[in-house]
Amino acid sequence: MTALMNDTFLRALLRQPTPYTPIWIMRQAGRYLPEYNATRKKAGSFLKLAQTPELACEVTLQPLARFPLDAAIIFSDILTVPDAMGLGLYFADGEGPKFERPARTEADIAKLADPDLEKLRYVFDAISLTRRELAGKVPLIGFSGSPFTLACYMIEGGGSDDFRLVKSMLYARPDLLHRMLEVNARAVTAYLNAQIDAGAQAVMIFDTWGGTLSHAAYEEFSLAYSRKILAGLTREPEGRVIPRILFTKGGGQWLEAMADSGADALGVDWTTDIGRARERVGNRVALQGNMDPMALFGSPASIQAEAKRILGRFGKGPGHVFNLGHGISQHTPPEHVAALVEAVHAASPGVASR
Numbered sequence: 001m002t003a004l005m006n007d008t009f010l011r012a013l014l015r016q017p018t019p020y021t022p023i024w025i026m027r028q029a030g031r032y033l034p035e036y037n038a039t040r041k042k043a044g045s046f047l048k049l050a051q052t053p054e055l056a057c058e059v060t061l062q063p064l065a066r067f068p069l070d071a072a073i074i075f076s077d078i079l080t081v082p083d084a085m086g087l088g089l090y091f092a093d094g095e096g097p098k099f100e101r102p103a104r105t106e107a108d109i110a111k112l113a114d115p116d117l118e119k120l121r122y123v124f125d126a127i128s129l130t131r132r133e134l135a136g137k138v139p140l141i142g143f144s145g146s147p148f149t150l151a152c153y154m155i156e157g158g159g160s161d162d163f164r165l166v167k168s169m170l171y172a173r174p175d176l177l178h179r180m181l182e183v184n185a186r187a188v189t190a191y192l193n194a195q196i197d198a199g200a201q202a203v204m205i206f207d208t209w210g211g212t213l214s215h216a217a218y219e220e221f222s223l224a225y226s227r228k229i230l231a232g233l234t235r236e237p238e239g240r241v242i243p244r245i246l247f248t249k250g251g252g253q254w255l256e257a258m259a260d261s262g263a264d265a266l267g268v269d270w271t272t273d274i275g276r277a278r279e280r281v282g283n284r285v286a287l288q289g290n291m292d293p294m295a296l297f298g299s300p301a302s303i304q305a306e307a308k309r310i311l312g313r314f315g316k317g318p319g320h321v322f323n324l325g326h327g328i329s330q331h332t333p334p335e336h337v338a339a340l341v342e343a344v345h346a347a348s349p350g351v352a353s354r
Helices: 008-013 034-043 046-050 053-066 080-087 106-110 117-134 147-156 164-172 174-198 215-231 252-259 274-281 293-297 300-314 334-347
Strands: 089-092 096-099 140-145 202-207 244-248 265-267 286-288
Touching: 008 202, 008 286, 034 046, 034 053, 046 053, 046 089, 053 117, 053 334, 080 089, 080 096, 080 117, 080 140, 080 147, 080 174, 096 147, 106 174, 117 140, 117 174, 140 147, 140 174, 147 164, 147 174, 147 202, 147 215, 164 174, 174 202, 174 215, 202 215, 215 244, 215 252, 244 252, 252 265, 252 274, 274 286, 274 300, 293 300, 293 334, 300 334
Parallel strands: 140 202, 202 244, 244 265, 265 286
Antiparallel strands: 089 096
């Protein structure tokens, strides 16, 4: 593999000195970019786009052509694993992802099994192709949904306002939910390791719905299974550490426990002050975040001011990757993203001594 020309992102995740604070943006290859929309139209559907390695590579690289970002993230979906289990992923217009065959009964869950990773070959091929096309420009991130977040979609059949079905199972039949989570944890571990084998240089677990849980339930039904994955990931396949990021949206109250999960870095959403977060986790992990995505609808001057405020709150020293606190809105003006990237790079020289 080509040597990295810019490894700032990887070094920041490992709390090593960097010349500036690196930045990438969750959902950076997405509908806010007109070139993405053109490629998606060419593909015919989101699934066709995600499942065609050449097109997935094309859209992964699009934001790098526009902005001097410090990492690429492979274009895919968090629900590829349950789709490979046979639940039948599809996308309804205006409604987001859905499953044709949700797993809600004891019989449904008894049938769940680790998926054949060959059914996910399109993801691995997209990673290998993108890694070659990047030619060492910046690192490539692989990712998966967390076992609990996958379970939410698998049981609900799609998104939910209250997660009534998954929480009913959690309280009435926790044994069934644990069975599903065990399968999911094994599958995600194998899936992320296959992404690493294909060339991913960092991996991220998106625990999108972990923050909907009670304090006790988060530890038992979400974090415990993320720990299992983190413990099972390949560490140094190319003679270099593969950093591991754990992000629980709404998980600010559990940062101390998350810092002991085995992750190298924690994603922090915009509801948690990043300075306080750093005080709480100490030197155990790096932090990633945490601008409110809606701040990108302000003026370029206000975007610059908010970026400076967050950098200032993190304070001196390494261990910060700038990002939004969640995925970028499809309505975001691309020129505002350019203003953010420029502001972060300009306002953070000399992280080793800042």
